Amino acid sequence: MLDLQLFLLFIPVAALFTLAPGPDSIMLLGRALGQGRMAGVAAATGCALGILITSVLVAAGLSAVVAASETLFLALRAVGAVYLVWVGIQAIRRHGLIPLKGAAPLPLKRVFVSSLTVNLLNPKVAVFMLAFLPQYARPALGNLGMQIFLLGATYALITVVLMSLMGVGAARLRDFLQARPSVIKWLNIGAGAAFIASGLKVASMKHL
Template sequence: MLSIETITLFFTASVLLSLSPGPDNIFVLIQSMTQGFKAGSVIILGLCSGLLTHSIAVVLGVAVIFQTSEVAFTVLKLVGAAYLIYLAWGALRAKPSELNQEQQRLPLKQLYFRGIVMSSTNPKLSIFFMAFLPQFVTPETGNVTLQLITLSGLFILAALLVFHTIALLSGYLGNKLNESDRVQLFLNRLSGFVFVGLALKLVTTDR
């Protein structure tokens, strides 16, 4: 079993890591600002579901494949980059009123799927989990697999808390700003450029 000291240290580190600027929390910020807190919350659930797949991959040892196979790593990151470009295209070509109507019609399943794809197609997350989690595992104190599962759950909980805080603040700000068509158009364009930037970052990422 994990000690209280280990749990506290790991959870604190997880909160700080979730707060540090990265693709996931930037994605949450932009989506919540342009679509509102509810949409951002559903996207967060998708992102954390993606984190769950990475944690399972670590427990099963699948993450080693992405660390050792250049082809697997490249294919997965290209799929993720292509999806981000698709989102960027949708944001850049839409007019404020059109985008607002589209977002109101977006089903929760689609928003949830958007979060899953964003998280699952980032191979560096599996490698990060594989490097980060074992540092807090102590084999002599109990089952290693159970400890890894517990740590993964704590990391996802930290991400949920941090991301929802970001979504709440940015969603509130977005609601105020979206009252102006000019500001909404700016936010749409900003979203598109952020998605392009995230896609380029993902494509140029090394293992």
């Protein structure tokens, strides 16, 4: 069981964190603007699954092991940084995030997998959730691991709902943007630069 008062505090805080700008939201908006609302929902679902998986790892104590092991932390940091930078370069060079009109759409399965991968390979997500979720669990109420998992599952549900709504809203601008390829070009450059900056920021993370 969860502490009801803490749980009611957790929900709006988790919602605010979900809406905060980051690689996940940038990818979601890019897919929705380029391919429509179903791509936005697919990206939101991938992100939510990443949060759920990370919650399981936090509940099992595996994220604490990664955070405590310098070798594992550096390996995750390196892979995550390289992937984020690669996504950024693809967005700039090939308009890989928001495709131009007439370009073949990315299959929804790939949209889902790419969003999931961005979430899982970003060590900032694991470190954040390792610090965030246990604050709302109480040892006196029983199994801490189960409490953390329930909180993480709630966070994942909030994520898929709010980010899907963001994607549906962004998709409404799709026709407007597709008629303006120069705008899409600069949006890809901006999104790509944001991903590269995120990758560099991940690369500079200090071991806990």
